[in-house]
Amino acid sequence: MTRRRGLTSPLALSVLATLSEGPMHPYEIARLLRHRGKDQSIKIRYGSLYTVVQNLEKRGLVATAGTARAGRRPERTVYRLTDDGQEELEDRLRELVGRPVKEYPAFEAALSLAGVLPPDEIIGLLADRVRLLDVELAGARAALRELIAEQRLPRIFLIESEYAVAMKQAEADWVRGLIEELADGTLEGVDHWRTWHRTGEFPAEWMERGWAKTDRAMHPESEVDEPG
Amino acid sequence: MTRRRGLTSPLALSVLATLSEGPMHPYEIARLLRHRGKDQSIKIRYGSLYTVVQNLEKRGLVATAGTARAGRRPERTVYRLTDDGQEELEDRLRELVGRPVKEYPAFEAALSLAGVLPPDEIIGLLADRVRLLDVELAGARAALRELIAEQRLPRIFLIESEYAVAMKQAEADWVRGLIEELADGTLEGVDHWRTWHRTGEFPAEWMERGWAKTDRAMHPESEVDEPG
DNA sequence: CGTTCTATATTCGGCTACGAATATGACGGA
DNA sequence: TCCGTCATATTCGTAGCCGAATATAGAACG
Structure with a gap:
């Protein structure tokens, strides 16, 4: 009945993974991960690192293997992976590789709120995005090569x-x-979206549909006491 | 010189976006977003919602439009979007649509640490993942239709x-x-990865390469004082 | 051999996220 | 009418995340 809550962050996992190569102190873990470019796939923040290691110690997944000092520099605490830690590491990795987890990319959120801006502006912004993505892609491919x-x-x-x-x-x-579908009006609803922004009025054609009615019903004009 | 830090969370943005349709109280915002299925693209937590709204108020992006009560239910605070809020909303949306932001998907992290498990187990896990993804895809497509x-x-x-x-x-x-490349050995390095897991020894052929040497150099065997 | 820059190594405080608890009204059945 | 349960609406405490600060050592430069 050991509680297996929390400590699910990728950073925690990377700490366990790195310690599985041998005892190390936190800074050394970060240095290794950076050297290997893992900081591109895992967010490494020094502020978090030390807290994470401490929490892992609390749960018995890592243990202090001793302390060392070179010269008179601040004392370093060296940690090692425990047997429980090794097991946890493998379990979590299996989980993470074997099943997709729901995530919330910023762009998806942005798309879901894009109606706030008029469609023609959105088209321009999307074009910007594509340009930037292409640059990033070229860079990443060159780096890989x-x-x-x-x-x-x-x-x-x-x-x-x-x-x-x-x-x-x-x-x-x-x-x-998407840009194409927006530009040539293929995507159902863009025309109404455009006139809606021009006139400020919700399209009459949509009013009739069921979803629009229940949507209105969600937002009753309630009586409000003015403040002050 | 108004400081424009923080409050960059998608939840904050969705609050602004929803209030741009008219004054509402926090619970109502959440209900509307849920009704529209936006909770699939934006993580909505009641715990966070109220804090976010308060912080938005502190920054002057929303303001209380009054309080209302139906019967003797707990008093509800109704918020409205300020002009600053409307501006912020549009700016952030432009930013979010127009430029990609670096994100750290869990699967990418998992891949970068996959070396911890033997390749043949990884192949099995990836197969599981594909199966689950296919199921999710079928469901999502059906829902859209x-x-x-x-x-x-x-x-x-x-x-x-x-x-x-x-x-x-x-x-x-x-x-x-990836599964194919792993299974038929096309992907350079899988063979060494496999024997490495079997023998526990780092492949001699890799030792010679520059990256392996600097990697070792990262991890000096430092003298350690045993604890206790 | 002073100065400045970078790398090493960790701590701290503030803010944010979020699960859980709370409290009431509405509705439906026995 | 009494009771259970669901929907409404919000508060609270804690745990974690992370920027910024701290402190020392070695290296480079003139």
Whole structure:
């Protein structure tokens, strides 16, 4: 009945993973992860790191292996992975690889609120986005090529970057498609959206539909006492 | 010189966006967003909602429009969007639509640490993932069809879901490709990864490469005082 | 050998997120 | 009418996240 709550952050996982290579102190963990470019896929904040390690210690997933000092620099606490920690690490990794978790990308949120701006402005913004995505893609691909060709780093160490590139490419492609549908009016509703912004009035044609009615019903004009 | 820090959460943005339709109290905002299915693209937590609204008030982006009560139920504070709030809303939306922001999906983190498990187990887990993604995709597509055909909801109100579906599809496709490359050994390094897990020894062939050397150098065996 | 810059190593305080608790009204059935 | 349950509406405490500050050592430069 050991409680398995919390400590689910990617940072916590990366700490366990790194310690599975041998005892280390927190700063060293961060340095290694950075050196390997893992900070591109995992958000590493020094402020968080030390708290996370302490919490992992509380749960018995890591333990202090001793303290060391070089010269008169501040004392470093060296941690090691416990058996429980190794088990947790593997369990969480299995979970994370084996099943998708619901996430909330900022762009999805933005799309869901895009109605606030008029469609023609949105088209321009989406075009900006595509341009920037293309630049990022070119950069990321060049970096990958460099690491593989010059540094002779096996591709297997770079799958997470290849994944990121693939997703970025998919997004760019999808946005390009959306821009087209918006521009040529293929996408059902854009015309009404446009006139709605021009006139400020909710399209009469939509009023009739069921979803519009229940939507209105959600927002009763309630009597309000003016403040002050 | 008004400081424009913080309050960048999607939830805050959705509050502003919803209030741009008229004054409301926090619970009503949440209800509307839920009714419209926006809670699929934006994480809505009641605990957070009230804090967010208060902070928005502090920054002058929303203001209390009065208080209302129905019967003897707890008093509700009704908020309205200020002019500053409307401006902020549009600015942030432009930013969010127009430029990609770096994000850290859990799966990317998992991939970057996947070396902890042996490759053949990873292949199995990836297969699980693909299966689950396919199920989710079927469900999401069915839901979209239902809303468009039965409810006669214009597609424009559903772009965020279409985006989510497209991204999920892209991920499923990419993972399928990865599984193949892992299974048939096309991906450079899998063989060494496999023997490394079997023997516990870092492959000699890799030792020679520059990246492996600097990696070792990152982790000096430091003298450690045993504790207790 | 002073100065400045960067790398090392960690602490601290404030803010944010969010689960859980609270309190009331409305509705439906036995 | 009494009771259970659902919807309404909000507060509170805690746990975690993270920017910024702190302090020291070595390296580079003139």
